[in-house]
Amino acid sequence: MSSTRRTVLVAISQLAAVSTLAGCGRRGSSDAAQARESDVELLAGLAYDLLPFPELSPASYLNAAQQMLDLDSAEVVAGLAKLREVSRDTAWRELPEGERLALLSSWEGNSFFGVLRANTMRTLLRDPATFAIVGYGGPSIQLGGYLSRGFDDIDWLTAAPRK
Amino acid sequence: MDTKFSLNDSSVVVIVGSGAGGGTLARELCTRGIKVVCFEAGGRLQLSDIENNPPKMAAKMNWQDLRYGEGDVPKLNPVTSCKTVGGTTTHWTANCPRFRDFEFAALSTYGQLEGCNLADWPVTLRELSPYYDRAESMLGVTGTHGIPRLPESNNYKVMAAGARNVGYRDFDTYNMAISPIPLDGRAPCLQTGFCSSGCPINAKWTTLFTHIPEAEGTGFFDLRPECMVTQVITDDAGRASGVRFVDKAGNAHEQKARVVCVAGNVVETTRLLLHSKTANFPNGLANRSDQVGRNYMRHAATVALGLMPGEVHFYKGTQTAGVIRDEVRHDTTRGFSGGYQFHTLSMGPERVAAIMNPNGWGKDYASQLRKYKNVAGIAINGEDPPEKTNRITLHPTEKDKFGMPVAVVSYRFHKNTLAMLKHAQGRVELLFRSLGATNVFFATHFGATHNMGTARMGLNAATSVCNKWGQTHDIKNLFVSDGSLFVSSASANPTLTIVALALRQSEYLAQQMRSGAV
Numbered sequence: 001m002s003s004t005r006r007t008v009l010v011a012i013s014q015l016a017a018v019s020t021l022a023g024c025g026r027r028g029s030s031d032a033a034q035a036r037e038s039d040v041e042l043l044a045g046l047a048y049d050l051l052p053f054p055e056l057s058p059a060s061y062l063n064a065a066q067q068m069l070d071l072d073s074a075e076v077v078a079g080l081a082k083l084r085e086v087s088r089d090t091a092w093r094e095l096p097e098g099e100r101l102a103l104l105s106s107w108e109g110n111s112f113f114g115v116l117r118a119n120t121m122r123t124l125l126r127d128p129a130t131f132a133i134v135g136y137g138g139p140s141i142q143l144g145g146y147l148s149r150g151f152d153d154i155d156w157l158t159a160a161p162r163k
Numbered sequence: 164m165d166t167k168f169s170l171n172d173s174s175v176v177v178i179v180g181s182g183a184g185g186g187t188l189a190r191e192l193c194t195r196g197i198k199v200v201c202f203e204a205g206g207r208l209q210l211s212d213i214e215n216n217p218p219k220m221a222a223k224m225n226w227q228d229l230r231y232g233e234g235d236v237p238k239l240n241p242v243t244s245c246k247t248v249g250g251t252t253t254h255w256t257a258n259c260p261r262f263r264d265f266e267f268a269a270l271s272t273y274g275q276l277e278g279c280n281l282a283d284w285p286v287t288l289r290e291l292s293p294y295y296d297r298a299e300s301m302l303g304v305t306g307t308h309g310i311p312r313l314p315e316s317n318n319y320k321v322m323a324a325g326a327r328n329v330g331y332r333d334f335d336t337y338n339m340a341i342s343p344i345p346l347d348g349r350a351p352c353l354q355t356g357f358c359s360s361g362c363p364i365n366a367k368w369t370t371l372f373t374h375i376p377e378a379e380g381t382g383f384f385d386l387r388p389e390c391m392v393t394q395v396i397t398d399d400a401g402r403a404s405g406v407r408f409v410d411k412a413g414n415a416h417e418q419k420a421r422v423v424c425v426a427g428n429v430v431e432t433t434r435l436l437l438h439s440k441t442a443n444f445p446n447g448l449a450n451r452s453d454q455v456g457r458n459y460m461r462h463a464a465t466v467a468l469g470l471m472p473g474e475v476h477f478y479k480g481t482q483t484a485g486v487i488r489d490e491v492r493h494d495t496t497r498g499f500s501g502g503y504q505f506h507t508l509s510m511g512p513e514r515v516a517a518i519m520n521p522n523g524w525g526k527d528y529a530s531q532l533r534k535y536k537n538v539a540g541i542a543i544n545g546e547d548p549p550e551k552t553n554r555i556t557l558h559p560t561e562k563d564k565f566g567m568p569v570a571v572v573s574y575r576f577h578k579n580t581l582a583m584l585k586h587a588q589g590r591v592e593l594l595f596r597s598l599g600a601t602n603v604f605f606a607t608h609f610g611a612t613h614n615m616g617t618a619r620m621g622l623n624a625a626t627s628v629c630n631k632w633g634q635t636h637d638i639k640n641l642f643v644s645d646g647s648l649f650v651s652s653a654s655a656n657p658t659l660t661i662v663a664l665a666l667r668q669s670e671y672l673a674q675q676m677r678s679g680a681v
Contacts, residue, residue: 135536
């Protein structure tokens with residue numbers, strides 16, 4: 001596994017632990033908290049493999065995971081259980097990259113994967129933290145639009161057609 | 164409930180819908196001293212409610228209620244239309260081409276295409292010209308009435324450079340109801356780039372901030388937002404006598420009317436006419452021809468994205484301010500009838516990702532998305548021949564919260580459309596690749612924002628729903644005032660034509676009321 005990926009997945013799991021523990025005191029049950037932490041961490045790890053931007057803060061992947069859990073979907077719950085079964089209860093970040101990607105590829109086309117992929121893309125691509133990564137300016141009216149911020153500054157178009 | 168005009172006031176004109184058709188008609192009637200009650204299913208936004216956030220604005224403006232799609236359209240959300248004061252003029256991107264003269268004479272020009280239900284409009288370009296002229300003035304359309312066109316954005320410059328390369332000559336930044344100079348109290352365009360989510364500075368024309376307040380200023384206008392009309396009521400003599408509606412609190416009421424004008428956009432207009440059936444009108448109101456809901460058209464349409472060799476940042480600027488008109492002509496040597504236009508189109512990363520690959524994921528996908536800044540966009544908009552089998556019907560069992568049957572939108576591409584799209588996609592590929600594009604992506608299945616034809620006009624009551632004024636053949640005081648009237652789709656975006664028809668209809672209706680004919 002590349003060091004960048006491992007670093008990201010470890011960071012995700014650490015942040016998952018911190019944020020879930022913070023909520024655990026209010027809810028009171030440490031078993032439920034651990035289960036939730038591991039769901040959040042798993043979904044966040046999956047989200048990272050679905051759309052890997054190493055420079056994106058782990059918080060964005062955790063947010064995507066949270067959104068997925070908030071769907072309260074029986075399909076997501078069942079899918080996660082199946083995934084744990086297939087990965088022999090090893091934490092997602094501990095699986096070799098090749099195995100993780102092979103697992104994901106084998107799930108392509110099934111509806112759990114579809115829900116995972118669609119929700120991950122929707123959440124991450126609406127997250128302002130990804131805008132700079134893809135080169136999107138985002139909301140602009142607060143800065144006066146793009147009239148004086150490069151809306152017509154293209155400089156590589158030449159007169160003649162390229163071969 | 165609190166109303167300006169009494170529910171029992173049978174002298175009012177009821178208008179269902181406050182968009183391009185309903186809002187324009189309301190303004191015209193009210194400025195002639197005619198009392199109007201305008202029902203709008205949605206709420207009323209203030210300018211401060213509009214933000215540069217497409218998903219949030221869609222939640223505020225769009226019809227979210229269930230509609231099914233069948234055939235070559237999404238299964239859910241086959242149509243994108245708005246439920247808000249201003250209707251779809253809150254969402255539109257303000258393109259204002261006129262129809263060409265041959266597009267009004269679709270049957271005479273193309274002949275009857277196989278399996279189609281083509282007809283000529285009962286109106287010519289010459290007859291509609293004075294109304295187009297007035298509509299262009301009211302909307303402040305650039306390139307008309309001395310109004311300067313918008314400046315050229317990066318995305319436009321890409322399309323224009325490609326257009327030159329492939330030999331096109333008729334292209335510019337389009338006839339837009341968005342202006343680079345202040346007009347009629349509207350702000351000049353700041354190239355914000357979120358036109359389809361509402362313009363937060365009111366640079367884009369919408370009935371919400373023009374015709375609706377103008378109507379209110381006359382004192383003859385009673386706007387009832389968050390009121391859903393569920394039935395047009397007819398009496399034993401076969402006349403429309405009013406409407407049944409449900410208010411915000413969920414209570415049903417009846418409003419009497421002298422005249423009823425339906426302008427709910429194609430899906431709701433169809434649903435209302437069909438659902439209002441009675442023993443006298445067992446097939447739905449104004450439907451002796453059996454054409455209500457049929458002849459549904461949404462344009463031959465495709466969206467293209469080109470991955471260019473340099474940065475474009477196509478999100479910077481007015482979303483569709485650019486057009487190539489060279490293919491708007493009838494020329495069967497291309498392999499199809501009717502014409503199409505190219506126009507620039509921009510969108511955010513979420514939609515770009517879905518078009519590049521609706522099932523994509525992983526490292527390669529992420530790398531591809533990093534090239535978002537290199538993406539240029541073009542949309543195709545072409546003649547869509549009407550077929551009886553392309554239609555909007557009522558679901559046999561499923562109903563909405565008002566007890567009205569859910570709409571089913573059935574639509575399949577005609578082979579003329581497939582041939583046109585193939586040609587258009589080939590031209591776009593040439594255009595983008597002449598500039599060094601490495602990939603070109605296409606999408607053809609999406610919710611349509613141009614919806615037309617389901618209560619069409621015609622001279623023959625056996626094959627049309629309305630006469631040349633939009634007055635239904637079967638019920639003298641029942642009118643249709645939106646894009647349902649269209650007989651052909653043409654290659655033109657529909658709003659300007661809807662406004663022109665509403666201006667013309669209002670003259671006729673006012674005169675009919677004055678003379679007591681209606």
